[in-house]
Amino acid sequence: MHQHKPISELLKRYILNECDEEETSWVISYFQSSTNSNDIPSVEEVLQLLKEHQKTEATSTDLSFGDILKTAKEKEQSIPSKTKSSTLWRKYASIAALFIGVLATSYFFWKDSQADNTMIIPPNAITLEMEDGQIQVLSEDGTKQVIGKNGNVVGLQKGNQIVYEGSSTSEKPIFNTLKVPYGKRFELKLSDGTVINLNAGTSLRYPTNFLKDQDRTVYLSGEAFFDVAQDSLRPFIVKADQLDVRVLGTHFNVSSYPEDTQTNVVLVEGSVGMYEQTQSFDQLTSTILEPGFMGSFEKENGTIETQEVSTDIYTSWMNGNLVFRNMTFESILKKMERHYNVSITNNNTRLGEEIFNASYANITIQKVLEDLRVTYGIDYSINDTHITINQNPASMK
Numbered sequence: 001m002h003q004h005k006p007i008s009e010l011l012k013r014y015i016l017n018e019c020d021e022e023e024t025s026w027v028i029s030y031f032q033s034s035t036n037s038n039d040i041p042s043v044e045e046v047l048q049l050l051k052e053h054q055k056t057e058a059t060s061t062d063l064s065f066g067d068i069l070k071t072a073k074e075k076e077q078s079i080p081s082k083t084k085s086s087t088l089w090r091k092y093a094s095i096a097a098l099f100i101g102v103l104a105t106s107y108f109f110w111k112d113s114q115a116d117n118t119m120i121i122p123p124n125a126i127t128l129e130m131e132d133g134q135i136q137v138l139s140e141d142g143t144k145q146v147i148g149k150n151g152n153v154v155g156l157q158k159g160n161q162i163v164y165e166g167s168s169t170s171e172k173p174i175f176n177t178l179k180v181p182y183g184k185r186f187e188l189k190l191s192d193g194t195v196i197n198l199n200a201g202t203s204l205r206y207p208t209n210f211l212k213d214q215d216r217t218v219y220l221s222g223e224a225f226f227d228v229a230q231d232s233l234r235p236f237i238v239k240a241d242q243l244d245v246r247v248l249g250t251h252f253n254v255s256s257y258p259e260d261t262q263t264n265v266v267l268v269e270g271s272v273g274m275y276e277q278t279q280s281f282d283q284l285t286s287t288i289l290e291p292g293f294m295g296s297f298e299k300e301n302g303t304i305e306t307q308e309v310s311t312d313i314y315t316s317w318m319n320g321n322l323v324f325r326n327m328t329f330e331s332i333l334k335k336m337e338r339h340y341n342v343s344i345t346n347n348n349t350r351l352g353e354e355i356f357n358a359s360y361a362n363i364t365i366q367k368v369l370e371d372l373r374v375t376y377g378i379d380y381s382i383n384d385t386h387i388t389i390n391q392n393p394a395s396m397k
Contacts, residue, residue, distance in 0.1 A: 124187055124341060128162070129177040138162075140184070146208070151173055154191075154208045164208055167288030173207035173214075180222070183341025185318070191218060194236065195228035197318050201257065201338040210234065223255040225315055239277065243297045246273040246281050252289075253314050259334060263297040265289065266314040276302050322360040322368070329354045333389075340365040347391040351378070 011012045014093040095153040097207045121127060126138040131149055138144065138157055146155035146162060155164040162178070180186045180198045191209045194216070198204055203223025210216045216236040228236045230249030240256035250270025256263040264276055267289040273392070274295045287304045289295050294309045313323045320340055324332050329351045333344045342365060346352065356376065360368050372378045378392040 022101065033068060051140050051387065064232065086291075098192065120207055123182045124183060126184060127179045128157075131174045138186075140186075146176070159191065160185070161187040163189040164191040166193075166209055168371050170209065170211075173211055174209070175205050176206055177203060177205045179203045182338050184321075190216075190218075190229075192231060192234075195227040197225040199223035199225075199255075199317050199338070200341070214253055220256060222257055223253070223317070225251075225253045225318055227251050235281075242299055242302065243280070244275055244277050246275070247271070248287075253311075255314070256332075256336075260331075261299055264294055264314070265297075266294045266309060266311055268311045268315065274304055285392070316359075320362045322358075324356050324358045326355055326357065328352065330354060332358075336365065336368065342385045342387055344387045344389065346389040348378075349391050351389065 007041070025213070025351070034350075079253065109216055122133065122137060126140065128136045128138055128146070130136070136144065140160050142157065142159075144157040146157065146164070148154040149170070153165070157163075157164055176179070178186065178188060178198065178203045181202060182201050184200055186198045188198065188204065190196070190206060191394070194322075196204065196218075199222060202224055204222075204224060205219040207217075214234065216231070216234050218236075218238055220238050220240045226238065226247075228247050228249050228251075236249070237248050238247075239257045240254050240263050243256065243265075245252070245254060245265055247270065251267040251268040252272050252273060253268070255266075265272060269291055272289050272295075273281055273286040274289065275282070276279055276297075279285070284286055287295055287306065289306065292308055292311060293306050294314065295306045296303055297304050299384070310325075314327050316323045317339070324335070324336065327335075330346065330353070333346055336342070337344055356370075356372075358371070358375070365387070366382070369378075369380050369382070372382065381388045381390060
């Protein structure tokens with residue numbers, strides 16, 4: 001199937017009833033002139049497509065492939081040679097039957113899985129969970145409509161971005177949840193024009209449309225950079241674990257992974273207020289950040305400390321870069337796991353609290369590890385996607 005990407009992609013679109021008239025004709029014409037079964041999707045591939053597009057019906061596609069057989073029969077009658085016509089008919093019939101068989105088998109397998117209320121999510125998949133619990137798998141180079149609770153189109157995914165259109169008659173917010181796995185990033189544009197870049201291992205719950213005269217509230221687990229659209233009447237609030245971050249319109253980064261002991265907020269432009277969720281925002285008691293400062297919220301005791309920082313260090317991940325500044329080795333390993341989608345075991349506990357500084361621009365994890373070995377004397381081994389930091393490294397430089 002992977003030998004002819006253009007036709008294979010068309011077949012996927014055909015299964016999902018997304019082909020226009022010209023593309024449909026091309027698919028039918030292709031099957032009338034090719035016997036390359038490598039182009040036909042596997043049961044697993046078709047099954048996944050059906051799960052992503054629950055409106056697909058096997059019968060509608062089967063009927064279209066009936067046109068292939070019909071056309072083949074007509075061509076058979078126009079050829080004088082009995083041998084040639086029989087060969088031609090068998091050729092068309094076998095191809096169409098094979099494809100329909102794959103589709104039908106996948107469809108009924110999919111229906112059974114739906115009856116059991118189970119859904120198989122591909123590993124390392126970007127997912128969009130709707131208000132009703134329905135989950136869609138997003139391809140980083142795909143196009144998909146985001147359908148609201150009332151059946152209307154509320155947004156559009158194109159490549160690695162979803163854009164919400166900002167029109168709704170709902171009297172209460174309807175939430176979607178976007179989850180980005182390790183090793184990937186994604187961008188989101190909310191209905192008010194706010195743009196959010198999500199880092200690896202991040203989940204964001206947000207309303208498909210912000211309601212009039214209500215705060216614009218989203219829920220973050222992980223790390224994201226916010227470019228918040230200005231709205232003096234509706235504050236934008238990021239709820240990150242135990243911390244609330246309140247802004248009117250600005251640029252800032254929030255890092256709040258569940259496994260981290262701190263939630264860090266780095267302000268690039270504008271002004272933000274930080275306060276514990278058990279409290280309410282107050283201009284006098286909340287911590288107000290200035291541009292170029294980072295506020296660190298200690299999850300254990302609820303304290304907030306601020307310091308001046310170089311904001312580029314904390315936003316470089318959006319360009320695929322890794323920057324470590326005065327960071328413990330254990331924190332570096334966590335960051336590498338998320339960035340490269342690997343698991344790391346550190347058998348050298350002595351290194352855990354050692355402080356490191358390093359910067360890497362879009363390079364492989366093998367090169368990062370080799371640099372750490374040469375610079376700091378770290379010893380390691382790699383087994384597929386698992387990395388082991390060995391117990392007895394060379395003496396550190």
